[in-house]
Structures are given as C-alpha cells and as structure tokens.
Amino acid sequence: MASDNLTAVAPVTLTEGALNELKKLIDQQEISEDFGLRVGVEGGGCSGMSYILGFDQKKDGDTEYDIHGIRLFMNKAHGLYLAGMEIDFKNGLDARGFTFNNPNATSTCGCGSSFSS
Numbered sequence: 001m002a003s004d005n006l007t008a009v010a011p012v013t014l015t016e017g018a019l020n021e022l023k024k025l026i027d028q029q030e031i032s033e034d035f036g037l038r039v040g041v042e043g044g045g046c047s048g049m050s051y052i053l054g055f056d057q058k059k060d061g062d063t064e065y066d067i068h069g070i071r072l073f074m075n076k077a078h079g080l081y082l083a084g085m086e087i088d089f090k091n092g093l094d095a096r097g098f099t100f101n102n103p104n105a106t107s108t109c110g111c112g113s114s115f116s117s
Helices: 016-028 076-082
Strands: 035-043 049-057 062-067 070-075 086-091 096-101 114-116
Touching (some): 035 076, 070 076
Antiparallel strands (some): 049 114
C-alpha cells in the first residue's frame, strides 16, 4: 500500500453537520481537488493552543485521510493533541460555526477555539 496512509483511520471525526457544511463550502468556493481540509494545532490563543481548520494543500510530514469523501490533511505530530476529537458545525441562535470537542483538552476557553493539554 502507498505510504500516504489513505486507508488509515482518521484520529478525528466529522459530524454529519460538519460534513454537510464542508461539502457546501467546497462547492461554493470551488475548492480544487488538489486541496483538502487541514486540521491541526498551533501555539497561541487564550488557553495556550489554537485549532487550525481550513483548506490547504498537502505538505511534507502530513498524513492524508478520507472521511466520507473529504480529504483531510494532518501533520503527524498533531495527532497527539487531536486523537479522538470531534468536529461539528453549529447553526443555531446561540452559536454558528465549527466547534471542537477534544477529549485531550484539560481546559478550554470561552471562544471554543483554543485549549490546553
């Protein structure tokens, strides 16, 4: 099998709401097939680490996954922070946007986009 790990089980899950919204964004923004959804972390945010979520091209050090037709790229080093995380999309009166349910986070902030582990 190729070393790009396309058959590997993704360490994150996408809810039906997140999948629907991502597919809508791919169609509306005419995202090229060369791009996939990048999920990761970076230093910063009010709790120490912030989530990365956006469309990007595959880079060296990435593992590629397929989640119901969505190409997902993740730097191998980020798996430690993201294993078991669920990404959802909320579209209600109290919240709108992608949300992150990360079982590895020891604390999160009010914005929901940063955490500490």
